[in-house]
Amino acid sequence: MIAVLTGDIINSAGYKTTDWMPVFKNFLRKLGDSPGVWEIYRGDEFQIRIAPEKALKVAIQIKALIKTIKHLDVRIGIGLGDEDYRGVGVSESNGSAYQRSGRTLSLLKEKKINLAIATADSQLEDTLNLMLKLGLDFMDTWSVVSAEIIVLALENPTASQKEIADQLQIQQSAVSQRQKRARLDLVEDLLNYYDKNFKSPRT
Structure with missing residues (x-):
């Protein structure tokens, strides 16, 4: 079984590609x-x-990353399933996960739902979709600052508030306040529930 994420950037027409593409590509290169x-x-x-096992975390990381740019957001459909054919590129491959x-x-x-x-x-x-729908109630409204704190927390899950x-x-107190506003605790609960269903530790 594999996972396929298919998505698009919301409101990208109002921005230069250089406003978001380099940051996005830098993240994607870490995946492969x-x-x-x-x-x-x-x-x-x-x-x-x-x-x-990595699909939901990556989707939320992408959402947070894109939302560090004001008024931008992302829409992502996650498909879990088989891969019947693997082409040279992802877009040339096929199977139930892609479909x-x-x-x-x-x-x-x-x-008009984003994940x-x-x-x-x-x-x-x-x-999962009910949980995501409830989660989007606050994730869709992340400010730039909230999105930034989620990016850092998911990139460095063992980092202390002081290190962040x-x-x-x-100030460390500001980190704590930002994490609460971003509902980091609920994001982590959601990812932990997802992990349990796939029996794989989050990295």
């Missing part, structure tokens, strides 16, 4: 090489092939 692991096409659309991911992104555009998952397990899918404060050159 293009076009085998990820591709960006048609300007602001992308597709990523990744291990299922579910693409269909989910199309549904997101219709329903959802599709899997062969309908009960797990329903539960030193990196941002702010």
Whole structure:
């Protein structure tokens, strides 16, 4: 089983590509090489092939990263399933994971929701999507500062508040306040629930 993330950048038309593309590509390069692991096409659309246990964390990391740029957001459909054919690039590959991911992104555009998952397990899918829908109630409204604190927390899960404060050159109390406003605790609870279902530790 693999996971495929298919997404697009919301409101990208109002920005220069250089405002967000370098930061996004820098993150994607950490996941692997293009076009085998990820591709960006048609300007602001992308597709990523990744291990299922990492899919949700990567999706939330991308959302937080893009939202560090004011008024930008991202829409992502996660598909879990098989890979029947692997082409040179992600966009040339096929299988149930790719099909579910693409269909989910199309549904997101219709329903005006920014993140959802599709899997062969309908009960797990329903539960995760309800949790994501509730989570999006605060994730969609992350400020630039809140998004930044989520990016740092997910990149460095063992970092202390003091270490993050030193990196941002702010007071430790400010880090604590920003983490609370960003609802980092709920993001971590969501990821921990996802991890338990895939029996893989989060890295």
